Amino acid sequence: xxxxxxxxxxxxxxxxxxxxxxxxxxxxxxxxxxxxxxxxxxxxxxxxxxxxxxxxxxxxxxxxxxxxxxxxxxxxxxxxxxxxxxxxxxxxxxxxxxxxxxxxxxxxxxxxxxxxxxxxxxxxxxxxxxxxxxxxxxxxxxxxxxxxxxxxxxxxxxxxxxxxxxxxxxxxxxxxxxxxxxxxxxxxxxxxxxxxxxxxxxxxxxxxxxxxxxxxxxxxxxxxxxxxxxxxxxxxxxxxxxxxxxxxxxxxxxxxxxxxxxxxxxxxxxxxxxxxxxxxxx
Amino acid sequence: xxxxxxxxxxxxxxxxxxxxxxxxxxxxxxxxxxxxxxxxxxxxxxxxxxxxxxxxxxxxxxxxxxxxxxxxxxxxxxxxxxxxxxxxxxxxxxxxxxxxxxxxxxxxxxxxxxxxxxxxxxxxxxxxxxxxxxxxxxxxxxxxxxxxxxxxxxxxxxxxxxxxxxxxxxxxxxxxxxxxxxxxxxxxxxxxxxxxxxxxxxxxxxxxxxxxxxxxxxxxxxxxxxxxxxxxxxxxxxxxxxxxxxxxxxxxxxxxxxxxxxxxxxxxxxxxxxxxxxxxxx
Amino acid sequence: xxxxxxxxxxxxxxxxxxxxxxxxxxxxxxxxxxxxxxxxxxxxxxxxxxxxxxxxxxxxxxxxxxxxxxxxxxxxxxxxxxxxxxxxxxxxxxxxxxxxxxxxxxxxxxxxxxxxxxxxxxxxxxxxxxxxxxxxxxxxxxxxxxxxxxxxxxxxxxxxxxxxxxxxxxxxxxxxxxxxxxxxxxxxxxxxxxxxxxxxxxxxxxxxxxxxxxxxxxxxxxxxxxxxxxxxxxxxxxxxxxxxxxxxxxxxxxxxxxxxxxxxxxxxxxxxxxxxxxxxxxxxxxxxxxxxxxxxxxxxxxxxxxxxxxxxxxxxxxxxxxxxxxxxxxxxxxxxxxxxxxxxxxxx
Numbered sequence: 001x002x003x004x005x006x007x008x009x010x011x012x013x014x015x016x017x018x019x020x021x022x023x024x025x026x027x028x029x030x031x032x033x034x035x036x037x038x039x040x041x042x043x044x045x046x047x048x049x050x051x052x053x054x055x056x057x058x059x060x061x062x063x064x065x066x067x068x069x070x071x072x073x074x075x076x077x078x079x080x081x082x083x084x085x086x087x088x089x090x091x092x093x094x095x096x097x098x099x100x101x102x103x104x105x106x107x108x109x110x111x112x113x114x115x116x117x118x119x120x121x122x123x124x125x126x127x128x129x130x131x132x133x134x135x136x137x138x139x140x141x142x143x144x145x146x147x148x149x150x151x152x153x154x155x156x157x158x159x160x161x162x163x164x165x166x167x168x169x170x171x172x173x174x175x176x177x178x179x180x181x182x183x184x185x186x187x188x189x190x191x192x193x194x195x196x197x198x199x200x201x202x203x204x205x206x207x208x209x210x211x212x213x214x215x216x217x218x219x220x221x222x223x224x225x226x227x228x229x230x231x232x233x234x235x236x237x238x239x240x241x242x243x244x245x246x247x248x249x250x251x252x253x254x255x256x257x258x259x260x261x262x263x264x265x266x267x268x269x270x271x272x273x274x275x276x277x278x279x280x281x282x
Numbered sequence: 283x284x285x286x287x288x289x290x291x292x293x294x295x296x297x298x299x300x301x302x303x304x305x306x307x308x309x310x311x312x313x314x315x316x317x318x319x320x321x322x323x324x325x326x327x328x329x330x331x332x333x334x335x336x337x338x339x340x341x342x343x344x345x346x347x348x349x350x351x352x353x354x355x356x357x358x359x360x361x362x363x364x365x366x367x368x369x370x371x372x373x374x375x376x377x378x379x380x381x382x383x384x385x386x387x388x389x390x391x392x393x394x395x396x397x398x399x400x401x402x403x404x405x406x407x408x409x410x411x412x413x414x415x416x417x418x419x420x421x422x423x424x425x426x427x428x429x430x431x432x433x434x435x436x437x438x439x440x441x442x443x444x445x446x447x448x449x450x451x452x453x454x455x456x457x458x459x460x461x462x463x464x465x466x467x468x469x470x471x472x473x474x475x476x477x478x479x480x481x482x483x484x485x486x487x488x489x490x491x492x493x494x495x496x497x498x499x500x501x502x503x504x505x506x507x508x509x510x511x512x513x514x515x516x517x518x519x520x521x522x523x524x525x526x527x528x529x530x531x532x533x534x535x536x537x538x539x540x541x542x543x544x545x546x547x548x549x550x551x552x553x554x555x556x557x558x559x560x561x562x563x564x
Numbered sequence: 565x566x567x568x569x570x571x572x573x574x575x576x577x578x579x580x581x582x583x584x585x586x587x588x589x590x591x592x593x594x595x596x597x598x599x600x601x602x603x604x605x606x607x608x609x610x611x612x613x614x615x616x617x618x619x620x621x622x623x624x625x626x627x628x629x630x631x632x633x634x635x636x637x638x639x640x641x642x643x644x645x646x647x648x649x650x651x652x653x654x655x656x657x658x659x660x661x662x663x664x665x666x667x668x669x670x671x672x673x674x675x676x677x678x679x680x681x682x683x684x685x686x687x688x689x690x691x692x693x694x695x696x697x698x699x700x701x702x703x704x705x706x707x708x709x710x711x712x713x714x715x716x717x718x719x720x721x722x723x724x725x726x727x728x729x730x731x732x733x734x735x736x737x738x739x740x741x742x743x744x745x746x747x748x749x750x751x752x753x754x755x756x757x758x759x760x761x762x763x764x765x766x767x768x769x770x771x772x773x774x775x776x777x778x779x780x781x782x783x784x785x786x787x788x789x790x791x792x793x794x795x796x797x798x799x800x801x802x803x804x805x806x807x808x809x810x811x812x813x814x815x816x817x818x819x820x821x822x823x824x825x826x827x828x829x830x831x832x833x834x835x836x837x838x839x840x841x842x843x844x845x846x847x848x849x850x851x852x853x854x855x856x857x858x859x860x861x862x863x864x865x866x867x868x869x870x871x872x873x874x875x876x877x878x879x880x881x882x883x884x885x886x887x888x889x890x891x892x893x894x895x896x897x898x899x900x901x902x903x904x905x906x907x908x909x910x911x912x
Contacts, residue, residue: 001471002394005379005438012413012435013401019412030414073304080300091301093548094309100547101312101540102514104498109311109536112318112529118326120314120333133329156308164551179618180651184712185639185668188293194664198655217405220498224518238407238499245411246503255411262408269403273396286635 023255030249042256052257055228055235062151062236063216069155070211071204074162075197081163082170092164099160107224110153114139114225143233146226150234154221158214162207169203170196205275213268217261237261312540318533319344326529344530353508354535357516360426364512365494367430372437372490377483379438380445381471385457395446402439406499409435417504428504429512433497437490444489448482449475488550492543513539566629566642566719566752568592568615573624575610575776583622584610586776592754597746599767600756603799607776608756609724615754616645616722628720639668644713645722649729650705652697658708659693665716683715686745702730703738710742714749721746721753727762739765760800764788772796791816791895794902803852806867807897810911814897819852819870821893825886827875835910836888837862839869843881851876858884861911 024042028035046052081092098106113120116138125131140146173196181191197204219238222228228235228243235243237260245254318326320340331337348354383391383398413432414423422428452475460470476483494512501515508520517535521528568590575585585607592598600608613619615626617638626633633641644665653661662683666676684690687707697705706726713721726742727735743766746753757763763770764784772779772787772795780792791797791805797816798804805816825836838858845852853869869887871879879885891910898905 001382002379002442005375005442006394006398008375008434009398009401009438012416012432013404013409016409016412016416017404019415020408023412028415076300077304080297080304083297085297085301091305092551093544094305094312096548096551097312097540097544098308100492100496100544101536102496102498102543104514104518105536105539106311108518108532109315112527112533113311113314115529118329118333118529123329123333156311159308174649174651176647176649176651177653179638180645180647181653181664181668182618182638183616183643183645184665185716186664187639187668190668195653199653201655213403213405217407219407223498223502238405241407241411242499242503246414251411251415258408258411261405265403265405265408269400272403273400286637289637 020255020258023252024259025256026252028251028255030246030251035252038252042253043259046253046256051232051235052240054232055237055240055257056260058147058234059216059236059238061147062154062222063212066151066155066158066215067208067212069151070158070162071208073155073159074166074207075204077159077163078166078170079192079196081167095163096160098156099158103157103218103220104224106157107153107221110149110156111140111225114149116141140226141230143230146230146234150222150225153225154215154218157221158211161214162211165203165207165210166200169200172203173199202275206272209268209272209275213265213272216264216268312537315533315537315540318529319537321530323530344528344534347528348531348534352521352531353511353516354513354521354531356509357511357513358539360510360516361495361512361514364426364430364433365491368433368437368494369487369490371430371434372441372486373483375434376438376441376445376486377476378471380442381449381475383442384446384449385454391446395443398439399443400439402436402443406436406497410499410503413500414503423504424506424510426505426510426512429494429497429501432500432504433494436497437493440493441486441490444486445479445482448479452478485550488546492547495539495543567594568720568752568754569627569630570611570615571625571627573611573614573626574622575607575614575619576622583607583776585614587624588776588778590771590778590781592752593768595750595752597743597753597755597766597768599763599770600754600773601758601760601763601767601770601799602773603758605775606758606773608758608771608773610776611773612645612722612724612754612756615720616643617641641720642718643720643722644716644718646706646709646713646724646726648725650697650709650726652705652708652712654697656696657693658689658695658697658700661697661708662712662715665712669716671716679715680711683711686714686749687711703734706730706738710745714751718751721751723753723755725757726755727757727759742766760802764800772799774799790904792904794897797895797897803868803870805895808857808862808865808867809899810861812899813905814899814902815911816895816897817889817893819868822867822869822887822889823871824875824879825888827871833891834888835891835894835912836886837912838884839867839887840884841879841881844879846873846876849873851879853879 025037025039026035027038077095081088112118119136119139121139122131122136126133126136131137137145139149177195177199178191181195186195217238219236219242222234222236222239223242226234228239237257241254241258244257245251248254317334317336320342321336322338322341322343325331325336325338328337383395385391386394417423417428417432420431422431456474457467457470460474461467465473495514497512498514501512502519505511505515508516511520517532517539521532521535569592570588570590573585573588574583576583588611600611602608610619614621617633617636621634628641628643653664656664659680662680663676666679671679681690684693687710689704689707689711692700692704692708697708700708709726727738730738739762755766767784769781770784770787771781774795780787780796782790787796788800791800794807794814794816798807801818803819805818806822807814807816809815837860839855840858841853841855843854850873851871853871855867855869857863857865857867894907894910896905896907897903
């Protein structure tokens with residue numbers, strides 16, 4: 001009974017997955033039917049392309065920094081949401097919105113908030129006399145600021161996901177454990193850092209690994225906010241693959257670029273499986 | 283004497299600060315969408331105005347523009363239609379597959395299940411280039427059907443994984459009892475397992491549907507005419523004419539798409555988390 | 565060592581509801597093993613948690629060693645507690661579990677090592693130091709929990725059904741061990757259980773609770789032989805005491821005192837009844853009879869008898885015999901309040 005589903009997945013995930021590798025060593029273009037084996041030419045080309053190197057670096061910067069922010073934020077938030085309080089359900093709904101709303105739509109909201117002229121952030125900073133209105137920061141127009149902006153927007157998008165997962169881990173800790181710690185003389189911070197967080201480590205691993213995979217392979221936030229700009233300074237591997245392979249019609253080179261996602265995916269998937277397994281043993 | 287109470291109060295205040303600050307930060311873009319939707323352009327474009335309040339009376343102009351002069355309505359219908367068909371495909375394939383995998387004896391079922399789940403981690407940004415060729419070969423380029431065919435590649439793995447957990451929680455004795463009572467395995471599945479897992483199936487319906495509404499990369503890659511677009515791509519790409527952003531209408535579109543999906547998702551969240559955390563939370 | 569005292573201690577979880585614990589006055593003695601016994605929902609665990617500081621009382625006072633501790637956190641009360649699930653920290657080794665309370669108190673490292681070894685040697689678990697809790701058997705977990713509790717030499721020892729997670733066989737030996745252990749360290753101990761055998765076997769005194777109220781405090785012999793009310797009378801003992809209405813009172817006598825004429829060796833007055841056996845259960849050492857009184861004041865009422873197997877000859881289902889009960893074994897309870905009253909006269 002599982003064959004139809006498996007076949008569907010093999011046909012539309014397995015086959016394309018292999019095709020991605022085949023394309024990466026060919027000269028396939030959009031529209032053309034003939035293509036030839038060209039060996040590692042595409043890989044050599046892109047490794048000599050400074051934009052690609054930049055996007056590779058950006059991918060790691062983007063993933064690691066947003067995941068660190070997500071981890072810290074979601075841990076604090078999960079702790080604040082653990083105990084029952086009036087309005088908990090409503091707050092959970094509000095906090096979830098960034099994750100459940102289509103990410104392209106949420107990013108579009110940020111594009112308006114970070115507008116070069118009408119940005120509400122700029123307006124507040126001007127009122128606080130922190131910046132000059134005529135020399136306002138171009139949130140998405142200056143390389144460093146643009147990178148910071150996409151990282152923060154992505155953090156905003158991923159935080160709810162990590163929070164609800166950590167919350168599930170937190171509520172799975174039997175209430176007798178923190179009580180025992182209290183009787184044993186541990187205060188709030190000792191209980192937090194020596195009992196609660198270490199006990200949540202397996203679930204934190206799960207949240208971080210999934211978050212890292214989703215972040216490393218996503219291009220939506222960047223596509224909407226900066227299109228990789230200014231001057232390709234916020235390009236990441238997926239967006240670079242899209243611009244080269246789809247918009248630039250160079251399927252082969254686009255495929256070669258996207259192949260660089262694979263090693264990271266494999267490592268993350270391996271770690272995810274291992275930590276899930278470990279958590280099950282505990 | 284009062285020290286204990288004092289410490290409690292301090293902790294409580296800290297918790298509320300975290301809740302309010304995070305809640306405000308995470309929900310802010312949606313508040314911003316709401317206020318922008320009803321603001322007059324002259325209000326929006328006046329830098330002297332306080333952007334947080336209505337400086338001029340609210341207006342429905344942006345909504346009128348959105349529904350009468352753009353294809354927004356069409357995109358919503360397209361998305362709903364695609365969602366519906368994808369949900370049907372997903373259910374037809376995933377429910378029997380999940381049941382069969384859950385009941386597979388030995389280690390096999392678990393291994394296959396994990397294999398299926400891993401395909402969920404293969405990102406669109408790796409597959410979109412080969413899939414664009416597959417879509418072209420099927421003659422589906424630039425049609426809504428292109429995404430309808432491709433979306434089950436990510437709704438299936440997750441749904442199978444989720445439903446597997448569900449079927450596993452139904453004791454095997456029940457199947458055996460049904461078969462002793464004269465039903466075939468297929469009969470037991472249809473007459474016993476499906477009715478018993480209605481809530482699991484409903485969860486899958488909601489998630490497959492929301493995943494479809496959230497998808498961006500495939501729709502952006504495969505569909506090029508505005509009329510065939512889904513809402514997630516249509517709003518950020520076609521609602522912007524040249525360099526002119528109709529922020530009022532854009533934010534109205536964002537708000538209208540985000541909030542219903544948010545509410546839908548929120549209702550079924552707990553099951554969704556179970557699917558992700560799997561064995562990591564016990 | 566310290567004594568615990570509660571004064572009018574009350575806990576109401578939901579305003580308007582009946583309290584989980586109501587006006588409990590309790591005073592332990594120095595080094596005593598005090599057992600809180602009651603069915604689930606009787607408030608015994610809530611009472612223990614209030615003493616531990618995990619639950620805030622709605623009203624009333626708690627004193628430990630003469631000091632009012634209502635507003636102290638658990639850590640400031642100088643107590644140790646063993647939880648029902650043992651609440652071992654799953655990510656820490658046995659050694660680190662045991663020294664955790666010492667670390668929290670800022671005890672220097674060498675002293676921690678020494679204390680841990682002392683506590684572990686008392687329980688014979690030194691060889692488990694490197695293991696994680698999940699690698700231990702139920703009995704070993706219980707010892708680790710005990711070691712973690714005594715390691716800082718608490719003035720008061722609280723135990724919440726620590727044997728309920730062990731299988732029946734292990735429970736008996738663990739019970740005995742725990743009893744001897746408490747005797748050796750001599751720390752005042754409050755022990756919560758719903759198991760009357762544990763309570764009778766271990767307690768210096770037993771506090772019988774029901775619906776948040778203390779029904780009786782006394783030695784195991786007191787609460788068994790001289791129950792204060794019908795609840796205590798029927799909660800303790802298995803099968804429970806026979807309670808039969810007679811005029812303005814309820815008359816109670818234990819199944820093991822209701823015997824065929826001639827069996828009892830107890831001297832003194834007795835009263836006899838005609839007893840029809842409906843059915844019986846043979847339990848090896850004894851025979852439990854379920855039957856009906858025939859004639860007299862109790863005509864038609866059900867009663868249970870426990871006869872030693874050595875005296876069971878002829879007691880077949882459907883037969884009628886003369887049974888008797890010693891006059892001193894018959895207890896009287898008020899029909900309205902269900903409290904003990906003095907004997908009016910023996911019904912016959």
